[in-house]
Amino acid sequence: MASYILRRFIGSVVVMWAVATLVFFMLRLVPGDPIAAMLADAGGPEEMEAMHRRLGLDRALVVQYGIWFWNMLQGDLGSSIYGSRIPVTQIIVEAIPRTLSLSLLAFVIAMVIAVPAGILSATRRNTLTDNTVSFFAFLGLSMPDFWLAILLIIVFAANLQWLPAIGYTPIDEGLWEWFRHLILPAIAIGTAFSAIIARMIRSSLLEVLSSDYMRTARSKGLTPWMLMWGHALPNAMIPVITVMGIAFALLISGAVVVENVFAIKGLGRVLIEGILNRDYPVVQGAVLVVSAIFVFSNLLVDLLYGVIDPRIRLH
Amino acid sequence: MTDISTPHDTAAPPKRRSRLMSTLAADRKAQAGLAVLVLFLLAGIFAPLLAQFDPNEMTLDMMGGLSWQHPLGTDDLGRDLLSRILYGTRVSLFIGFATVALALVIGVTLGLVAGYFGGWVDMVIMRYIDLQWAFPNFIIAVYLVAVFGTGLLNVIVAISLAFVDDFARIARSMTLTLREEQYIDAARVLGFSKARTLLIHVMPNAVAPIIVQATVSVSYAILGEASLSFLGLGVDANTPTWGLILADGRGFITRAWWLGVFPGLAIMLVVLSINFIGDWLRDALDVRQQV
Numbered sequence: 001m002a003s004y005i006l007r008r009f010i011g012s013v014v015v016m017w018a019v020a021t022l023v024f025f026m027l028r029l030v031p032g033d034p035i036a037a038m039l040a041d042a043g044g045p046e047e048m049e050a051m052h053r054r055l056g057l058d059r060a061l062v063v064q065y066g067i068w069f070w071n072m073l074q075g076d077l078g079s080s081i082y083g084s085r086i087p088v089t090q091i092i093v094e095a096i097p098r099t100l101s102l103s104l105l106a107f108v109i110a111m112v113i114a115v116p117a118g119i120l121s122a123t124r125r126n127t128l129t130d131n132t133v134s135f136f137a138f139l140g141l142s143m144p145d146f147w148l149a150i151l152l153i154i155v156f157a158a159n160l161q162w163l164p165a166i167g168y169t170p171i172d173e174g175l176w177e178w179f180r181h182l183i184l185p186a187i188a189i190g191t192a193f194s195a196i197i198a199r200m201i202r203s204s205l206l207e208v209l210s211s212d213y214m215r216t217a218r219s220k221g222l223t224p225w226m227l228m229w230g231h232a233l234p235n236a237m238i239p240v241i242t243v244m245g246i247a248f249a250l251l252i253s254g255a256v257v258v259e260n261v262f263a264i265k266g267l268g269r270v271l272i273e274g275i276l277n278r279d280y281p282v283v284q285g286a287v288l289v290v291s292a293i294f295v296f297s298n299l300l301v302d303l304l305y306g307v308i309d310p311r312i313r314l315h
Numbered sequence: 316m317t318d319i320s321t322p323h324d325t326a327a328p329p330k331r332r333s334r335l336m337s338t339l340a341a342d343r344k345a346q347a348g349l350a351v352l353v354l355f356l357l358a359g360i361f362a363p364l365l366a367q368f369d370p371n372e373m374t375l376d377m378m379g380g381l382s383w384q385h386p387l388g389t390d391d392l393g394r395d396l397l398s399r400i401l402y403g404t405r406v407s408l409f410i411g412f413a414t415v416a417l418a419l420v421i422g423v424t425l426g427l428v429a430g431y432f433g434g435w436v437d438m439v440i441m442r443y444i445d446l447q448w449a450f451p452n453f454i455i456a457v458y459l460v461a462v463f464g465t466g467l468l469n470v471i472v473a474i475s476l477a478f479v480d481d482f483a484r485i486a487r488s489m490t491l492t493l494r495e496e497q498y499i500d501a502a503r504v505l506g507f508s509k510a511r512t513l514l515i516h517v518m519p520n521a522v523a524p525i526i527v528q529a530t531v532s533v534s535y536a537i538l539g540e541a542s543l544s545f546l547g548l549g550v551d552a553n554t555p556t557w558g559l560i561l562a563d564g565r566g567f568i569t570r571a572w573w574l575g576v577f578p579g580l581a582i583m584l585v586v587l588s589i590n591f592i593g594d595w596l597r598d599a600l601d602v603r604q605q606v
Contacts, residue, residue: 018446026462138344142587144538146545147561147579150568154576158569249451256457257542261565272546275461283461290454298449 004306012299019291020072023284024065055081055281077285082277088285091270096289098168099266102189102259103251105182110190110197117194118201119228125206133198140195145254149188149261156184166263185262189254193247200243205236238308244301248294256290267293338599348591355585359404366398370555381573388573390564396573399555400581406556407585410471411537415529417475422482423525429483430490441487447480456539460548467550474539478532485528489521523600530596534589541582557582 052058055078056067071078077088121133157165163184169177208214209232217231256268263269267290274282339345358365367384368374374393381388387396429440447455452474459473493499502511543549544558552559557578564574596602 015446015449019450022446023458026458138587138590139583142534142583142590144541144545144558144579144582144586146542147575147582150561150565150575150579154568154572158572253451253453256454257546260546271457272548275457276547283458287454287458287461291450294450294454 001306005303008299008302012295015295016292019295020069020288021065023287023291024068025061027280027284028061028064051081072288077288078281080279080282082279088281091282092267092285092289095265095267095270095286097170098264099252099255099259099268101168101171101178102182102185102255102264102266105179105186106190106193106251106254107247109183109186110194113190114194114197115201117198118205119233121198122202122205122209123228130202133202137195137199140191143191145188145192146257146261148191149185149258152184152188153261168262168264168266181262181264185258185264188258188261189251192254193250196243196246196250197240200240201236204239205232208232208236241301241305241308244304245298248297248301252290252294335596335599339595342595342598344591345595348588348595351584351588352592355404355581355588356408358401359408362401362405366395366401368395368398370394370399370402371553372398380571387577388571390560390571390574391567396560396577399560400557400578403555403557403560403578404581406467406550406554407537407540407558407582410467410474410540410550410556411533411585414471414475414478414536414540415532417471418478418532419482419525419529421475422479423486425479426483426486426488427490430487430494437487440483444480444483444487447477448484452477452481452535453539453542456543457546457548460543465548465550467554470540470543470549474536474543477539478536481528481532482525485524486521489524493521524602527593527597527600527602530589530593534586534593537582537589538586 056064059067068078075089077092079085079087080091117133117137121130124130153165156163164181165184167181169181171178214227214232217227222230255266256271259266259268260272267286270282271286271290274280274286339349372394374389374395376385376389376393379385379389379393385395385397387400389395390399425440425444429437429444455477456473459476460469463469463473540549540556541558541561544556545562547562549558550556560578561575564571564578568575
């Protein structure tokens with residue numbers, strides 16, 4: 001197991017190095033020089049040159065890459081090219097808890113809806129319940145997350161005035177305030193994910209329910225409750241765990257868009273603002289951190305799967 | 316590897332077509348999906364005839380509610396929402412199909428080259444494809460827009476490059492699988508010409524998973540464009556597209572709910588229909604769901 005973990009970890013580090021290198025060179029080698037375009041707003045030729053020198057853009061590309069990479073290893077992602085030149089690392093460290101809170105809550109809400117929905121539609125196959133679940137699953141998959149966010153604001157913030165339409169409160173200023181601010185964006189992000197998981201649980205559970213060991217368990221005289229929670233569900237969840245990688249993709253992509261609707265300054269808002277302000281150190285840093293979260297959470301899912309199903313480790 | 320062949324596969328094109336039609340007859344969702352998609356296609360094509368107003372024409376009737384003159388109301392600049400959504404249909408559907416066409420051509424070429432030549436060509440291409448595969452398409456598209464800049468063409472390029480890995484993987488795995496299939500060997504042993512083997516036995520089996528992937532990709536592309544435009548990273552501000560109309564109306568939804576509801580409804584209906592069609596094709600063409 002230890003060698004498996006080590007192998008997978010090194011693999012993920014290599015992926016991160018490749019991503020960092022790609023992100024660095026793409027911004028500099030693409031025709032039209034994106035960085036020059038970003039700096040074009042900075043002012044006249046002298047300001048441009050000063051800016052170039054300050055950012056180290058007058059040196060050879062390989063040297064720039066070396067310096068940038070060395071700094072990055074030490075946790076220094078450069079600083080914003082505007083105003084007070086806030087270090088990118090600081091911006092990102094402030095943003096991470098917001099994005100993680102949001103994704104985590106979205107995940108919990110999605111699972112709370114998806115697991116019972118999946119069980120209901122599998123045990124009552126082809127009934128009205130099953131069809132209703134399937135209909136809402138299709139709807140959830142087809143709704144753009146930012147539109148769902150707008151609908152939720154119209155209903156719960158503008159009309160009923162139950163919940164705030166924008167903003168974020170840190171969890172140490174009160175659990176309730178934190179929750180109140182995050183619930184709407186979390187629903188907006190979690191819905192599509194919930195739909196996918198409900199559908200997966202349904203099909204996986206149907207397969208398990210028709211298996212031989214379930215027949216044996218039934219003939220032993222186990223209660224329906226024991227059958228479901230003791231035997232069927234744990235086995236049905238294994239394939240569901242494999243798609244958790246997709247879950248992270250959905251939750252992170254969702255957060256990038258939805259944070260912008262609710263003015264929550266998480267990683268997504270930082271990234272999009274960076275692009276709109278043409279602040280390339282911020283864009284570079286945000287893309288790297290989002291990628292790192294993604295790569296290492298995928299690694300975690302794979303390792304978890306290796307624990308659950310030892311056959312995986314052999315490959 | 317996805318094994319998409321059935322053991323006694325003799326499905327020549329005519330038979331496949333009849334299977335498509337017979338499953339369609341039983342599939343209400345697919346029928347509804349096709350009907351809605353055709354309606355939107357027609358609405359897009361005939362937008363200039365159907366729209367009562369120029370999509371960018373401002374009137375003094377600002378944020379007017381639903382009326383006979385403006386069935387879906389007007390926005391903060393007095394522009395007719397229905398006309399804007401009709402014109403938006405053109406842009407959104409065009410981007411959806413153009414993006415997938417581009418991704419399909421690039422991706423399938425890469426996949427075929429990798430699978431056919433093998434060796435270091437395969438290794439280089441697949442290393443890159445695997446790298447891209449590890450990231451959400453939308454994040455890749457956002458970064459590519461940051462690099463290339465915004466605008467219609469750049470958005471199409473960004474989204475299609477983000478989709479390339481999906482097609483490349485399918486094309487490569489099908490090339491590898493088909494090379495080893497027994498029925499291909501059988502066809503060869505029976506003395507069929509290469510052309511006949513390829514056209515009648517390889518192609519129908521190779522095309523099915525790509526058709527299914529292309530179909531669902533259209534819906535992802537439409538969602539992707541809408542998200543990018545909504546964030547201000549999409550098409551120019553003067554092009555009416557669903558995502559941009561929503562972004563424009565976002566500040567006024569507390570006073571004019573229609574601005575927040577109808578453009579999103581259009582996106583959802585189109586994406587839902589394509590998902591229904593995709594499900595039907597997946598069953599009818601017997602393609603295993605890819606995880």
